[in-house]
Amino acid sequence: MIKIVDLYKSFGQKYVLRGVNLNIERGESMVVIGGSGSGKSVLMKHIIGLVKPDRGNVMVDGRDISRIDEKGLYETRKKFGMLFQGAALFDSMKVWENVSFVLMRERKISSEEARKIAIQKLKMVGLDGVQDLMPSELSGGMKKRVGLARAIAHEPEILLYDEPTTGLDPIMADAINDLIIQMNKRLSVTSVTITHDMHSAYKIADRIAMLYSGKIIETGAPDEVKNTENPVVRQFITGSAVGPITGAPMLMQ
Amino acid sequence: MKFIELIGRYIIRFTGELGNVLILLWYTVKQTLVPPYEIKSVLKQIIEIGIKSLPVVLITAVFTGMVMALQTYTGFKRFNAESMVGFAVALSITRELGPVLTGIIVAGRAGAAMAAELGTMRVTEQIDALETLATSPVKYLIVPRFIAGLAALPALAVVTDIVGIMGGYTVTVGFFGASSATYWKKTWDFIELEDIYFGLVKAGFFGACIALISCYKGFYSEGGAEGVGKATTGAVVISSMTILISDYFLSAWMFR
Numbered sequence: 001m002i003k004i005v006d007l008y009k010s011f012g013q014k015y016v017l018r019g020v021n022l023n024i025e026r027g028e029s030m031v032v033i034g035g036s037g038s039g040k041s042v043l044m045k046h047i048i049g050l051v052k053p054d055r056g057n058v059m060v061d062g063r064d065i066s067r068i069d070e071k072g073l074y075e076t077r078k079k080f081g082m083l084f085q086g087a088a089l090f091d092s093m094k095v096w097e098n099v100s101f102v103l104m105r106e107r108k109i110s111s112e113e114a115r116k117i118a119i120q121k122l123k124m125v126g127l128d129g130v131q132d133l134m135p136s137e138l139s140g141g142m143k144k145r146v147g148l149a150r151a152i153a154h155e156p157e158i159l160l161y162d163e164p165t166t167g168l169d170p171i172m173a174d175a176i177n178d179l180i181i182q183m184n185k186r187l188s189v190t191s192v193t194i195t196h197d198m199h200s201a202y203k204i205a206d207r208i209a210m211l212y213s214g215k216i217i218e219t220g221a222p223d224e225v226k227n228t229e230n231p232v233v234r235q236f237i238t239g240s241a242v243g244p245i246t247g248a249p250m251l252m253q
Numbered sequence: 254m255k256f257i258e259l260i261g262r263y264i265i266r267f268t269g270e271l272g273n274v275l276i277l278l279w280y281t282v283k284q285t286l287v288p289p290y291e292i293k294s295v296l297k298q299i300i301e302i303g304i305k306s307l308p309v310v311l312i313t314a315v316f317t318g319m320v321m322a323l324q325t326y327t328g329f330k331r332f333n334a335e336s337m338v339g340f341a342v343a344l345s346i347t348r349e350l351g352p353v354l355t356g357i358i359v360a361g362r363a364g365a366a367m368a369a370e371l372g373t374m375r376v377t378e379q380i381d382a383l384e385t386l387a388t389s390p391v392k393y394l395i396v397p398r399f400i401a402g403l404a405a406l407p408a409l410a411v412v413t414d415i416v417g418i419m420g421g422y423t424v425t426v427g428f429f430g431a432s433s434a435t436y437w438k439k440t441w442d443f444i445e446l447e448d449i450y451f452g453l454v455k456a457g458f459f460g461a462c463i464a465l466i467s468c469y470k471g472f473y474s475e476g477g478a479e480g481v482g483k484a485t486t487g488a489v490v491i492s493s494m495t496i497l498i499s500d501y502f503l504s505a506w507m508f509r
């Protein structure tokens with residue numbers, strides 16, 4: 001369903017992606033892991049066509065999203081829902097207006113109906129009674145969940161979650177994991193999730209891919225990744241400060 | 254040598270940015286024509302740009318009219334042309350001061366606000382979020398501001414014209430004790446519809462420039478709070494300069 005072929009991207013002198021290849025099947029839950037600043041968010045923005053690659057393609061349902069015309073791009077984007085790492089809520093709108101933004105714009109439903117749907121989606125992410133607040137009145141974790149509600153509100157086929165559980169308490173994080181699993185199993189959504197939380201990665205992933213020095217260096221089912229031979233992946237998933245990623249022990253004076 | 258190099262670099266940057274602004278103009282016009290029309294947003298922006306600028310515009314207009322009358326009266330008195338004060342005030346306000354002063358005020362008020370708002374939306378990824386929700390940010394954010402600027406400025410200029418002339422009248426008749434009948438007669442006799450009409454066209458042009466430049470600056474700002482600050486300053490400075498410079502050329506072309 002999503003096919004990333006030999007993707008290159010640099011910002012000025014900074015080479016972020018250097019030949020990423022990744023296939024994501026329909027209905028699959030793909031988790032992308034990788035160090036901070038390794039380019040996970042940049043990769044995700046390529047998938048939805050927010051960033052144009054220097055080289056390579058991103059095929060979504062057989063169409064190259066970086067090369068289609070504007071109309072086609074917006075058509076394709078209707079299949080997507082995306083949760084931003086920083087939530088990116090519209091701060092001039094109430095919470096419920098954020099959540100039902102697409103519903104009200106595209107589907108021409110009444111605002112009462114849109115509000116009802118928004119409240120229901122907010123319940124799905126564990127939020128109750130916040131619909132009339134402004135985003136600035138929410139905590140970080142609440143913003144994240146409103147962003148999640150906004151991403152799923154129009155029932156997209158493909159969901160992109162950029163660190164959905166960061167900033168949440170462990171119980172809420174697990175509830176969000178369950179929600180992500182449900183979306184995949186019950187609504188047969190295809191999803192890409194970025195996370196640093198290995199517990200959550202093992203739980204929600206059909207497959208895990210690791211991004212390192214601009215490339216995907218390993219993909220596999222959670223069990224395969226857990227027992228990997230690759231020392232870089234090993235260091236990352238065990239969270240050790242000593243290993244091939246860091247070279248020598250960090251923080252040593 | 255350094256100096257010439259600097260000028261050269263400026264010209265290159267200026268041409269590049271002008272090109273980008275024109276591309277954005279092209280996009281904006283294209284997006285204006287395709288449905289759905291953002292009528293609610295346009296009204297909201299007209300309130301922001303037009304109605305909320307009204308107090309400042311009113312005060313500026315009345316005092317400008319007054320000081321114009323004061324200066325022309327004392328000046329014209331030297332060659333016994335006091336009777337022409339009304340006309341002089343009306344002419345300068347409808348042709349020049351109305352559109353230009355309104356433009357500068359709106360650039361400072363609404364232009365800064367537009368750049369800051371769009372800039373903040375850019376650096377907090379709200380513009381990217383619009384894109385992911387299959388909504389064109391140009392259509393959703395820039396088109397309403399562009400239309401509102403185009404519509405609100407001439408309306409504000411009409412207000413400036415009326416209030417400015419009233420201000421001039423108050424000083425000439427009330428303060429200097431000139432004849433009220435002469436003031437109006439000379440004004441009506443010599444002022445032409447063209448003076449008012451061209452003034453309003455200029456105002457509309459300035460409104461479009463302010464909206465486009467400010468939105469451009471905000472839309473393409475980068476680098477956090479500092480970037481937004483720079484975009485805002487840039488929007489006000491460039492809009493004001495554009496108004497003052499284009500004013501000369503528009504006037505030279507219109508009032509031949």
Ligand SMILES: Nc1ncnc2c1ncn2[C@@H]1O[C@H](COP(=O)(O)OP(=O)(O)OP(=O)(O)O)[C@@H](O)[C@H]1O
Binds near residue numbers: 016034038041043085
């Ligand atoms: N618009 C941009 N302009 C310049 N550099 C950028 C831009 N976006 C990202 N980068 C750079 O690309 C690199 C990767 O950024 P990215 O946000 O993808 O990291 P990440 O893997 O998501 O990290 P984290 O886990 O901390 O979120 C960073 O070094 C960043 O500085």
Ligand SMILES: [Mg+2]
Binds near residue numbers: 162
């Ligand atoms: Mg990131």
